[in-house]
Amino acid sequence: MSEEKTTHFGFEQVKVEEKAERVADVFHSVAAKYDLMNDLMSGGVHRIWKKFTIELSGVRAGDTVLDIAGGTGDLTAKFARLVGPKGQVVLADINDSMLKVGRDKLTDKGVVGNVHYTQADAQYLPFPDNSFDCITIAFGLRNVTDKDLALKAMYRVLKPGGRLLVLEFSKPQHALLEKVYDTYSFRILPFMGKLVTNDADSYRYLAESIRMHPDQETLKGMMANAGFSETKYYNMTGGVVALHKGIKA
Amino acid sequence: MAADDVTADHDPTYVTALAAVLEKIVNTALTYDPATKVGLQKLENHVLAVQITEPQLKLYFVVLADQLDVMAHCETPVATLLQGSLQDLIKLASQPSTSLANSGVRVEGQIGLLSEYQQVLSQLDIDWEDALASRLGDLPAHQIAQALRAATNWIKPRSRKAASFTADFLTEELRVLPHKLEVDQYVQQVDQLREASDRLEARLQRLLLQQAQQQQ
C-alpha cells in the first residue's frame, strides 16, 4: 500500500476510507437480484462450491457458527440445519440490503429459531474472544479493505480448535483456463450484469476484484500470519475458486 | 478419521457435484415415502462410506436432521465402510445368492449398520407416479414410471431368500418401485375419476346453458 493510504477498488485506486463505501454501493445495487446472478454467472456451480465448504466444515449439532459476509445466507441455511435447535448460526454482513434479502429468504424457507442476524464489518467483529466453533467467509474476503485485519479478527473470535473456511475466487491453474476465464469475467460477466440488473459497473468491479485478490499461496501465507495452523487449500474447478482452511490451535 | 479421499491437489468439484445430484434424487424420492423417512431417523449420525475402487470414488452417506446427506468429504468418523469395484458392488446387488465372502466386496467397521439400513429400506415404498406426476402431469408420469420400472427390473432379486443381508441390503435398496399391479390400478382409478369429472362438467355446462336460455 502506498504512502497516502490508498487501496484498490477493482483496478482503480481509491482512498482507504472510501473503499468500504464503494463496496457497499455495489452490494446495495445488486442485493435484490444477487441470487439469480449467482446462478447465472457460475452456471449453478457456486452451489457445489458451497456444498463442499459445508462438508469440510465438519459442523455438528450444537455448534456455534459465524457466516461473515454471509449476504443472502446460502451457507447459513445449511449450517442452521446442521447445528440444530441447540446450536446457533450468526449471519453477519456489512450491508443491510444484503442482510435484509438474506433474512427474508431464510424466513420464507422456514429457517428460523437458531439464526441471528448482525450487521458487522469483518475487520471489527463485534463478538467476544473464543465465541465460535467455525467461521466461514464465502466470496467476501476480496471485498474487505484490510484482509489481514479481518483474518486476525476472525482468529480472535474463534474458539481454540475452531476452524476458518475462506471460499473465494482464486487463480486458475492452467494458462488456457485462465484465458477463457478472463474473457468470461471481463466481457461476459459485465454484459450479463447489464442485462439482468442493468448494472454493468458492479459486475465489472466483481471481475476486477477477483483479479486483485491474493492467489492461493499468498492467502495461505496470510492465514498463517494471522495465527492459523494446519492451513491448506483445495482448488475447485481448476482453481477458479479455492477453499482455504485453517485451525486456531 | 480425517478423510484422505480428497487431497489438496485433487479437484473436489466433480465428486461433490455427483454427491449433490444423488442427494437431490434420493431426498426428493423420500418425500414420497414419509414412513421410510421416519424410519431412517434411527440411523442418524452413523456415517456409511462406499468406496468404489474402480473407478476410484468414495461417497459418504449419513442421515441428518430429516434428510440423507450424500457427501464427497466427511469430517465425522465413518461407522461402516463398503469397498469394492463398481462391478462387484453391482453384481452383489443384482445377484442376491452371491455371498459377501466371495463377492469381492469388503465391509469394515460396524456391520450392524448395514442390517439396520436394510431393515428401513426394505420397507421403501416410493410412489413414483405421484412423485413424477406433481412435476410432469399424470400421463407422462405414468409412462416414465413404467419405463423406470422396466429399466430397473433386471436388478430386482429373483429369490426372496438372500444369502447375506448385505446383498439383501443392496438389492432392497434398489427395489424402489411399487408393484406394477398397484400402479395400473391407480392409473385406472385416476382415469375413472377424470371421466366422471368430465361428465359432471358437461352436465353443469348444459344446466347453466339451459338456465341462461330460460332467463332470456
Ligand SMILES: C[S@@+](CC[C@H](N)C(=O)[O-])C[C@H]1O[C@@H](n2cnc3c(N)ncnc32)[C@H](O)[C@@H]1O
Ligand atoms: C459476493 S457476496 C457473498 C455472499 C454470500 N457469502 C455468498 O456466498 O453467496 C459478498 C458479501 O460481502 C459483504 N461484505 C463486503 N465487505 C464486507 C466487510 N468488510 N465485512 C462484512 N461483509 C462485507 C457484502 O455486503 C456482500 O454481501
